[in-house]
Amino acid sequence: MENSSNPNNVKTQRPIEDEDIDEQEDEEEEEEEDDLPQSPLARLREQKFKLETLSRRLSSELVPIRVHDVIIRGNTITKDWVIEAEIKGIEDVSTMQELIRASEIALARLQNLGVFESSKLSLEPGPVELPNTANVVIDIVEAANKISGEFGVYTKPATSSWTAEGTLKYKNLLGYGDLWDASLAYGANQATEVSLGLYAPRLKGTSNPVVARLSMLSQDWQEFSSYKEQLLGMSLGLISTKHHDLAYTLGWRTLTDPLQMASRRNSPIRPTKGHAFVSTTHLGGLTPDNRSLRFLRQ
Known part of the structure; x- marks a missing residue:
């Protein structure tokens, strides 16, 4: 009697098996839908939704x-x-x-x-x-084009003079973010200036920009006096983003008198021989109080 099969029991188990099969088919359909490639519009909507969610958060x-x-x-x-x-x-x-x-x-x-x-x-x-x-x-x-240049002519109507200036720049020559420039200026009063400069935003181990420049100025003052001037200078500066700047300038000035034709003898009034040396020192910001001495000049 225990081994006898009941047909009613078999009939009641079939719907349960059918439900399991239906659930498996639904899951497979959902997986297939997930595997299907999304359209560009659907991807755009999804990205927009994610962006809005992130913005709100x-x-x-x-x-x-x-x-x-x-x-x-x-x-x-x-x-x-x-x-x-x-x-x-x-x-x-x-x-x-x-x-x-x-x-x-x-x-x-x-x-x-x-x-x-x-x-x-x-x-x-x-x-x-x-x-x-x-x-x-x-x-x-x-930058693909590392070379740039500028040129201009400037006039001063009040003094009836003009100046032509040209600059050539080269970027990132050494890979330090450095900027090299060479400039030439010529004026109507026979003034010529040539300079070569370097700007480095930072050197390894330092956080301050470095500026260096070598310049030469030649000017003829014979319209107002009897001599010509030539100035050769070199400057080196350390720029600080928070504190004072540090700069050092060295110059060599030469004066010549082309009108010295009568006599070339040396005299205290009109010296023709010897050298002159000038040293200048400036110190600023000695004390934080603005009522105290803030500059020391030699």
Whole structure:
């Protein structure tokens, strides 16, 4: 009697098996729908939804995030440490809001170097085993045309004089973000100035820009006096972004008198031999109080 089969029991088990089969078919259909490629419009809507969700979250709460790595791409001449110095501080952020502000500052600093056509910053997800992390990717496009020039003619109607000036610049010659310039100026009063300059936004180990210039000035003053002047100078400066600038200038001035034809003997009134040396020292900001001595001049 126990082994006898009950047909009613078999009939009641069939609907349950049919329901299981239907559920499996529904799951397979959903998986097939997920595997189907999305249309461009659907992808755009999904990206827009994600962006709106992120914007609402950023405006309502602090989103934690840490920078795992900074990747620099596209720099073939510029040194990595030059770019890393301009984006310093981006690795110390702890929230998405701080990362956005630090990214804006970093991009502005990179553009101020003047050696890149464009700079773009993007975020990529960090390692899976490190949650709330991101990799900062900086794509750099260096300037294709590194040479630029300027030329102009300037007049002064009050003195009936004119000056022609030309400048030639070369960017990023050494890969330090350096800017070289050579300039030539010629005036109607036979004044000629030639100069060669270098501007480096930073050297390795320092955060201050360095400026160096070598110049030569030749001017004929015979319209007002009887001599010609030639000045050869060299200057080296260290520009500070927070404190005082430091500059050192060395010059050599030569005066010649072409009208000395009657006598070339040396005299105290009209010396023809000897040398003169002038030394000048300026110190500023000795005390923080503006009522105290702030400059010392030799």
